[in-house]
Amino acid sequence: MSETTDLSISNLTVKFGGLTALDDVFLDVAPNTIVGLIGPNGAGKTTIFNSISGLVTPTSGEISIHGKKMKWPASHQLAEFGISRTLQGVGLFSGLSVVENVMMGANITSGSNFLKDLFGASGKAEAKLRRRALDALAWAGALDMAEKMPGDLTYPQTKRVSIARALISQPKILLLDEPAAGLGQDDIDKFAALLKQLKQRCAIIIVEHHVDFIGAISDQVYVLNFGKVISSGTFDHVKRDPAVLAAYLGTSTQTGSEKLGGGHA
Numbered sequence: 001m002s003e004t005t006d007l008s009i010s011n012l013t014v015k016f017g018g019l020t021a022l023d024d025v026f027l028d029v030a031p032n033t034i035v036g037l038i039g040p041n042g043a044g045k046t047t048i049f050n051s052i053s054g055l056v057t058p059t060s061g062e063i064s065i066h067g068k069k070m071k072w073p074a075s076h077q078l079a080e081f082g083i084s085r086t087l088q089g090v091g092l093f094s095g096l097s098v099v100e101n102v103m104m105g106a107n108i109t110s111g112s113n114f115l116k117d118l119f120g121a122s123g124k125a126e127a128k129l130r131r132r133a134l135d136a137l138a139w140a141g142a143l144d145m146a147e148k149m150p151g152d153l154t155y156p157q158t159k160r161v162s163i164a165r166a167l168i169s170q171p172k173i174l175l176l177d178e179p180a181a182g183l184g185q186d187d188i189d190k191f192a193a194l195l196k197q198l199k200q201r202c203a204i205i206i207v208e209h210h211v212d213f214i215g216a217i218s219d220q221v222y223v224l225n226f227g228k229v230i231s232s233g234t235f236d237h238v239k240r241d242p243a244v245l246a247a248y249l250g251t252s253t254q255t256g257s258e259k260l261g262g263g264h265a
């Protein structure tokens, strides 16, 4: 809750009927840092994002944004609160160019009237939106793809474009849910470099199953299991935490350590 956090969550509990998806979860995100969220399938990672972005109504809990205690944001308020997310599995529109797809992100994230902006009376508004889209593409390392059609992109390039689409609203906090899924090691390394640059611009909360990748990029890591934060701190700290090793691979500490990248430390 301090003024030095971009986002602070405490006591977040989410119940779906009889299922407690999140139980008393806390999370602090300092400006210009990357916070990694890891944990087994069904641990509640996406539900944290859904709570922050208005897709799920928390049963209880508090959220502070830029040091100010707020109501949980509705999805149409995200841009106003400086929050943006990539949506898992939401592809690009094949009939629009890359830059137009990114311009579309302004609509998705802010609720503004995109079609009016893009095709309406104001050519000025379109030019402004296009400049913002090009800026977002540059930050995502995808400026040279601006005039291409989505069908001409490689899979790693589409990942960059979807980041650009989230950046067009100029967020202070960017939520990325499994952005590296399906990438090969080379592209994961390039993606890690991109995110480290991007944190100069905004704080990033990232959910990923690639634990080594999370370790390489994160300033802080939170580990969830069965809806609870079972460990938090630097990656070096959490990867040695017995609670984390047990959660990942039963009680086999040595194998768990290897799974969490400890074997290479």
Ligand SMILES: Nc1ncnc2c1ncn2[C@@H]1O[C@H](COP(=O)(O)OP(=O)(O)OP(=O)(O)O)[C@@H](O)[C@H]1O
Residues within 6 Å of the ligand: 016, 019, 021, 039, 040, 041, 042, 043, 044, 045, 046, 047, 048
């Ligand atoms: N809208 C919903 N209604 C009912 N149950 C839900 C809903 N969303 C999530 N759940 C349940 O809440 C739990 C946490 O799900 P969540 O999607 O947050 O996990 P996760 O950590 O993101 O998992 P994964 O790594 O597989 O993406 C799961 O048991 C899931 O089935």
Ligand SMILES: [Mg+2]
Residues within 6 Å of the ligand: 045, 046, 047
């Ligand atoms: Mg998930």
